Amino acid sequence: MTTGFFWDESCFWHAGGNYAFTMPIGGLVQPLAAGGLPENPETKRRLKNLMDVTGLTSQLASQSAPPAAYEDLARVHPKSYLDEFKRLSDAGGGELGRRTPFAAGGYEIAALSAGLALAAVDKVASGALSNAYALSRPPGHHCLPDFPNGFCLLANIAIAIEAAQSKGLAKRVVVLDWDVHHGNGTEGIYYDRDDVLAISLHQEGNYPLDTGALTDRGTGVGEGFNINLPMYAGSGHTAYLHAMDRVVIRAIEAFKPDMIIVACGFDASMVDPLARMQATAETFAEMTRKIKATAERLCDGKLVLVHEGGYSEFYVPFCGHATIAALAGLENVAPDPMQIGFDIRQPSAAFDAFLRQSIDDMAIQLEV
Incomplete structure (x- = not known):
């Protein structure tokens, strides 16, 4: 079994805000900071560094990929949007939507980010790799065709899906967003x-x-093919695993996909500054094991994880390391520092039972 790991140093050079500074940004000038935005390169760079130090990277098929071509982007995004994005990028940077600033060269870096996801999906769907992780x-998961928001400039996963479908590599695809x-x-x-x-499993509100409402189920032929699980703040390890068993895996089994793609954010962790959940590194690893086993049963193991959010520079590397090790079927040799000598305040038994019951209630409404 070969697990691919797709990454590129250039993606760490995406400047999410300091385009407005007087310092020159772009080309060979690496951004000095994230410009005050929580989406910054250090969570991803530190994950890659940790993988290098432990030796995990050397056990994977580590590689870069070409940027997604214009024709790949245009299957999802209209020409007017792509052309304006490129124009602003060439002019030194700007902002097209809500919370999506970028510096000079932002278009090319975003296309590269989408290209990593596209290549990962392509190589897994074609059988060249067993599964893969794209850093x-x-x-991308907040980006609409003509409106970027939430730090997302191109819809990375959708671009990858459309490319795979255009080549006949996959017809039915699950996107699980945690x-x-x-x-x-x-x-x-x-x-x-x-x-x-x-x-989508997400913190309610x-x-x-x-x-993200539970009642948003799709429209027309898509009715019933959109599932939202808005989970209560405070949901932790057992609640997430219960959601996987009670709703996610059952829904995927009924759908019978050709492949599964995970929008893999680590911002449900217990120390993330933009959320109020209680997931640990082991939570993400165990969810990965569950979805990997599901993919092996249903679609020859064809599974790709594409990196999304996660804003704790300290903890994202350990969550990511545990996840990628689980994906590759390897021992995690980067012990979770939050499990060593810390008083981890997980939900009480009563609150945990309440969280599990809330998931059961949503499953009944979803008829899963």
């Missing part, structure tokens, strides 16, 4: 289609505020 940055924020971009793109099952 994409900027992220980023703590609702995957509104993926939902919007596939809301009226029945060939992609979109499932987080970002975006006006999407």
Whole structure:
């Protein structure tokens, strides 16, 4: 079994805000900081560094990939959007939507980020790799076809799906989004289609505020192929695993996909500054094991994880390391520092039972 790891140093050079500074940014001038935005390169760079130090990287098929071509981007995004994005990027940077600033060269870096996801999906769907992880940055799951938001400039996963479908490599695809924020971009793109099952586990009432309701199930032929699980703040390890067993895996089994793609955010962790959940590194590792086993049963193990959010520079590397080790079927040799000598305040038994019951209630409403 070969697990691919797709990454590129250039993705760490995406500048999410300091385009407005007087210092020159772009080309060979590496950004000095994230410009005050929580989406910054250090969570991803530190993950890659940790993997290098432990030797995990050397056990994977580590590689870069070409940027997604214009024709790949245009299957999801209209020409008017792509052309304006490129124009602003060439002019030194700007902002097209909500919370999506970029510096000079932002278009090329975003296309590269999408290209990493596209290549990972292509090589797994074609059988060249067993499964894969794409360390994409900027992220993509909030991006609508003509409106970027939430740090997302291109819809990385949708671009990868459309490319695979255009080549006949996959027909029916599941997108499981366990980023703590609702995957509104993926939902919007596939809301009226029945060939992609979109499932989002997210903190209720987080970002975006006006999407992610349990009752949003799709429209037209897509009705029933969009599943939202808005989970209560405070949900931790057992609640997430219960959601996987009670809703996610059952829904995927009923759908019978050709492959599974995970929008893999680590912002449901217990120390993330943009959320109020209680997941640990082992939570993400165990969810990965569960979805990997599901993929092996249903679609020859064809599974790709694409990096999304996660804003703790300290903890994301350990969550990511545990996840990628689980994906590759390897021992995790980077012990979770939050499990060593710390008083981890997990939910009480009563609150945990309440959280599990809330998931059961949603499953009944979803008829899963």
